[in-house]
Amino acid sequence: MIKVGIIGTGFVADLYMRSFALGTDFELIGAHDRRPERLSQFCAHWDQPAFATSEALLAAIGPGGILLNLTNPASHYEVGRAGLEAGCHVYTEKPLAMNVSDAQALCDLARKKGLMLASAPCSFLGEAAQTVGAAIRADVAGPIRAIYAELDDGFIPQARYADWISESGAPWPAGDEFEVGCTLEHAGYYLTWLIAIFGSVRTVVAASARQVSDLLPVDDPAPDFSVATLFFDCGVVARLTCTIIGPHNHSLRLVGDRGVIELDEAWNNAAKVRFRRRFNLRRRLMESPLARRLKLAGETHPKVGRWGSASMNFALGVTEMAEAIRDGRPCRMSIDLALHLTEVTLAIQGAGETGGAQRMTTRCDPVEPMPWAQRLG
Ligand SMILES: NC(=O)c1ccc[n+]([C@@H]2O[C@H](COP(=O)([O-])OP(=O)(O)OC[C@H]3O[C@@H](n4cnc5c(N)ncnc54)[C@H](O)[C@@H]3O)[C@@H](O)[C@H]2O)c1
Incomplete structure (x- = not known):
């Protein structure tokens, strides 16, 4: 079995462990964190071996195993x-790195060594995203002309985030979240879906701003508001919004010639994917108030219970990587995807008021659907 070891046992590590508890086909060998107290708390809760140094953990994983990097973005x-x-394959939480040159250097190193390198999020391998992909391939809505993707998290400065504590006792890292910013933290939740389905973004025309800096408990907050228009190579255009200001809205709408494919929850693998047919009722053009639920034929993957507003199986990406290593095939969470996602996300986050149009330098082909997502039921 492929060996997997964790560095970084904070808030998100518990979400991974809850997902791993559904069953894995890799061997979790233990964890390391630079904060010994937190490491002990995590390992005691999940009954995992604690490694005092990262070197010891990497040696135990060994060449050909997987390092699961769940540290803060700066690390x-x-x-x-x-x-x-x-010599380990690396699966890292998002973002791959804090700037494109570091991300590129990691990708170059992975390629040189013949290793896999993947960046979260993995929710595009989940049921809801795969259902959207199957609906596009089945031409349910006709050609897609425009996409509206919203990642508004609500007015987070007034949320009781000090009370958000993970299962084994890690506080939600508010300071880090606000310094890294909601775009770097969250844009990937829909960007990965769109890149996996439609391929590369050619041009990003974005703006970002700091609108609630005075309400955040950090000296140097990242932009808390961004809006991007994404021009895909295939001709599709998408608007992507990321804020910690706008009333909670995680909807995705893909507008085609016959109607709209839509869903309401980015962070729920089991989110209902619907299609609303467009028609004229006398002199009024409308999308049907009665939506048709789109479902895949057959079984998909194990689902986790809800934590806060999220219900995502965080094991899907690591499992994909472990299976790809075992079967000697390319990983759907590829180096190209990780790098392209990072370039597009950083372009949005850094756009500011005058960033204007930015041509992307990296590319990524659409990602092969999961074996269980070949057709709608
Ligand atoms: N918090 C969430 O809800 C959430 C959800 C999905 C993804 N993520 C992502 O997960 C990652 C981690 O976030 P988190 O919320 O768990 O943060 P966290 O601060 O709770 O935990 C990060 C842990 O990494 C450790 N660490 C940092 N640098 C290290 C190093 N060089 N060596 C060893 N240990 C190191 C820290 O001591 C800390 O315990 C981030 O990339 C974040 O974007 C977070």
């Missing part, structure tokens, strides 16, 4: 690099 580059240098 992703250095921890990911150490994993690759130790």
Whole structure:
């Protein structure tokens, strides 16, 4: 069995463990964190071996195993690099790195060493995203002309986030979240879906702003508001919004010639995917008030219970990587996808008021659907 070891045992590590509890076909060998108290708390809760140093953990994973990098974004580059240098495949939480040149360096190193390198999120491998992909391939809505993707999280400065504690006792890392910013943290939740279905973004025309800096408990907050128009190589155009200001709205709408494919929840693998046919009722053009539920034929994947507003199986990506290694096939969470996702996300986050149009330099082909997502039921 492929060995997997975790560096970074904070808030998100518990979400991974809850997902792993559904069953894995890899061997979790233990974890390391630079904060010994937190490491002990995590390992005691989940009954996992604790490794005092990252070197010891990487040696135990061994060449050909997987390092699961769940550290804070500022550590992703250095921890990911150490994993690759130790001969491990690396699955890292988002973003791959905090700038494109570091992300590129990691990708170059992984390619040189013949190792896999993947960046979360993995929810595009989940049922809802795969259902959207199957609906596009089945031409349910006709050609897609425009996409509206919203990742408004609500007015987070007034949320009781000090009370958000993970299952084994890690507080939600508010300071880090606000310094990294909602775009770097969340744009990937729909960007990965869209890139996986439609392929590369050619041009990003974006703006980002700091609108609630005075309400956040950090000195140097990242933009808390961004809106991007994404021009895909295939001709589709999408508007993507990321804020911690707008009333909670995680909807996705794909507008085609025959109607609209839509869903309401980005963070729920089991979100209902619907199609609303467009028609004229006398002199009024409308999308049907009666939506048709779109479902895949057959079984999909194990689902986790809800944590806050999320119900995502965080194991899907690591499982995909472990199976790809075992079967000697390309990983759906590819180096190209990780790098392209990072370039597009950083372009949006850094756009500011005057960023204007930015041509992307990286590319990614659409991703092969999951074997269980070949057709709608
Ligand atoms: N918080 C969430 O709800 C959430 C959800 C999905 C993804 N993520 C992502 O998961 C990652 C981690 O977020 P989190 O919320 O768990 O943060 P966290 O601060 O709770 O945990 C991160 C842990 O990594 C450790 N760490 C950092 N650098 C290290 C290093 N060099 N060596 C060893 N340990 C190191 C820290 O000590 C800390 O315990 C981020 O990339 C974040 O974007 C978070």
